[in-house]
Amino acid sequence: GIQVEQSPPDLILQEGANSTLRCNFSDSVNNLQWFHQNPWGQLINLFYIPSGTKQNGRLSATTVATERYSLLYISSSQTTDSGVYFCAVDYTGNQFYFGTGTSLTVIP
Amino acid sequence: NAGVTQTPKFQVLKTGQSMTLQCAQDMNHEYMSWYRQDPGMGLRLIHYSVGAGITDQGEVPNGYNVSRSTTEDFPLRLLSAAPSQTSVYFCASRRVAHNSPLHFGNGTRLTVT
Numbered sequence: 001g002i003q004v005e006q007s008p009p010d011l012i013l014q015e016g017a018n019s020t021l022r023c024n025f026s027d028s029v030n031n032l033q034w035f036h037q038n039p040w041g042q043l044i045n046l047f048y049i050p051s052g053t054k055q056n057g058r059l060s061a062t063t064v065a066t067e068r069y070s071l072l073y074i075s076s077s078q079t080t081d082s083g084v085y086f087c088a089v090d091y092t093g094n095q096f097y098f099g100t101g102t103s104l105t106v107i108p
Numbered sequence: 109n110a111g112v113t114q115t116p117k118f119q120v121l122k123t124g125q126s127m128t129l130q131c132a133q134d135m136n137h138e139y140m141s142w143y144r145q146d147p148g149m150g151l152r153l154i155h156y157s158v159g160a161g162i163t164d165q166g167e168v169p170n171g172y173n174v175s176r177s178t179t180e181d182f183p184l185r186l187l188s189a190a191p192s193q194t195s196v197y198f199c200a201s202r203r204v205a206h207n208s209p210l211h212f213g214n215g216t217r218l219t220v221t
Contacts, residue, residue, distance in 0.1 A: 001167060004150075033209055041215055043198065048209035086150060088210070093202075094139070094158060095166060096210060098150035 002027045002089055006099035013077050013106050021072040021102045023087030031090040032063050034072050037101070038083045046072070046085075077106045110134055114199050114213035121189040121220045129184040129216050131199030137211070138204040140182035144168065144195040145215075151198065157182055158204060189220045 003026035013019055023034075034046040047054050047061040049070065054061055058077075063070040074081055084101040115130045133140065141156035153166030157176040171193060173185040182201075186193060199213040 035212075041196065041217075043212040043215075045209050045211065048207065050207075088151070093204065094156055094164070095153055096141075097167075098143075098152070100148060100150045 001095065002029065002091065002097045004087060004089055004097050004099035006085075006087055006102050008102060009100070010103045011105070013104065015077060015079060015106055015108050017077050018073070018075045019077060019104070021074070021085050021104075023070040023072070023089075023099055025068050025070075025087075025089045025097075027068070027091065029065065029068075029089040029091050031088075031093060031096070032065075032070055033088045033096075034061055034070070035086045035088065036081075036083050037086060043086070074104075077104075079106045079108055082106050112199055112201055112211055112213035114197075114216050116216060117214070118217050119219070121186075121218065123190060123220060125189050126185070126187050127189065129186075129197055129199075129218070131182045131184070131213060132180050133182075133199075133201040133211075134180065135201065135203075135211065136179060137201035138179070140176065140199065140201045141166070141210075142172070142174065142182070142184045143198045143200065144193075145198060146195050154184065154197075186218075189218075191220045194218060194220045 005024045036044045051065045088096045090096040142154040143151040155174040157163045200210045
């Protein structure tokens with residue numbers, strides 16, 4: 001299967017700070033998603049971004065498929081951004097492979 | 109529009125017992141799948157289906173059975189539960205068409221003693 005590495009594994013930020021999370025993957029992909037798992041365990045879809053750049057409020061993401069990585073940017077972080085951020089990739093559309101996540105803690 | 113609904117939310121089983129985790133979606137998605145989430149290991153695919161009557165194995169299928177008799181439902185069966193199956197289970201669905209994201213249910217926390 002496709003290997004997915006996320007960095008950093010843990011991140012602690014002061015409220016208002018910016019951060020960049022990275023996802024590297026080992027093979028060509030046709031699908032890439034970023035998820036936020038909140039403290040209640042729910043998986044929230046942030047971006048579906050197999051290539052290019054998207055923005056949604058304070059969050060944006062960029063995927064460079066030819067170089068096999070994706071970045072998630074969080075600006076002006078808030079305590080509600082705390083949780084675990086997962087990247088998931090797939091080539092066929094049927095078997096998504098997840099990274100082990102970046103655990104983010106935002107301190108007031 | 110409820111999205112992806114999983115039941116139960118919590119379950120405790122004894123080793124050797126059987127049970128079925130339920131998953132239903134009301135978005136008319138062709139693709140449905142089951143993942144398990146263990147600490148430090150992210151989510152791993154157990155089984156998936158691309159339509160009624162079609163199922164296939166994922167990364168960690170052993171100990172689990174699935175069937176897909178309708179578009180809406182995709183139950184996951186544990187025939188003889190083992191402590192190694194203690195985990196949080198997530199169901200997800202998506203349209204088969206390109207550019208369609210995965211939508212997850214809220215999960216079922218299973219403990220096998």
